[in-house]
Amino acid sequence: MSLSLVTPPAAEPIALDQVRARLRISDTSQDARLTHLIRSARQRVEGDTGRACLSQTWLERRDAWDGDGRLCAFGTQFKLPKPPLISIDAITTYAADDTATNHDPADFFIDTASEPGRLALRPNGHFPQPARNIDGIEIRFTCGYGETAEDVPGPLVEAIGQLVEAMFDGGLEVGMPASVKALLSPWWRISL
Structure with a gap:
């Protein structure tokens, strides 16, 4: 299985001018560094929580539907x-000869209300099986809270802002501040 970013977010959850104001920087001499820190902080928050802040498109390649616990509900739903x-x-x-077959997502029920979102079979449906043993399934999907920073929950935006401040003072390898951990605690990714 692999997961690749196809289309990154068009913006960041926190604007450059907001970060300048937080850090009390009045000129633009640090803009390149701040832009890098904003992107790095967002990516770190997304990585630690397993979430997407702003709308972005991903491509997942799989060998089979099962195997990692994401096929559930007696094989009728895929997370x-x-x-x-x-x-x-x-x-x-x-197919075994690398011929692609596109399947209409409308043939499935797509649950965007649940977290994680699910692809579910309609009555008498089945998940299309690949004939190629490696990367025989591709799923292209869009995720995130929306297109604009206003769509992202406030605690996630604040966590990104605080993380930018910490990285500005201590570098990219700075540990996760306790206040950021507290803001992210409802969204922590839990694995068993």
């Missing part, structure tokens, strides 16, 4: 990574 799920844009399987 997607990176909540919240906005849409499933394409489902493709591959």
Whole structure:
């Protein structure tokens, strides 16, 4: 299985001018560094929580539907990574000769209200099986809270802002401040 970013977010959850104001920087001499820190802080928050802040498109490649605990409900539902799920844009399987077959996402029920989002079979449906043993399934999906910073929950935005401040003072390898951990605690990714 692999997960690849296809289309990154068009913006960041916190604006450059907001970060300048937080850090009391009045000129633009640090803008390149601050822009890098904002992106790094967002990616760290997304990585630690397993979520997507702003709308972004991902491609998951799989050998099979089962195998990692995401096929559930007696094999009728498949959980997607990176909540919240906005849409499933394409489902493709591959034959042994690498011929692609595109499957209409409308043939499935797509649950964007649950977290994680799910792809579920309709009555008498089945998950299309690939004939290729490696990366025989591709699922292209869009996830995130929305297109603008206003769509992202406030605690996540504040955590990104505080993390930018900590990284500005201590570098990219700075540990996670306790206040950021507290803000992110409702969204921590739990694995068993």
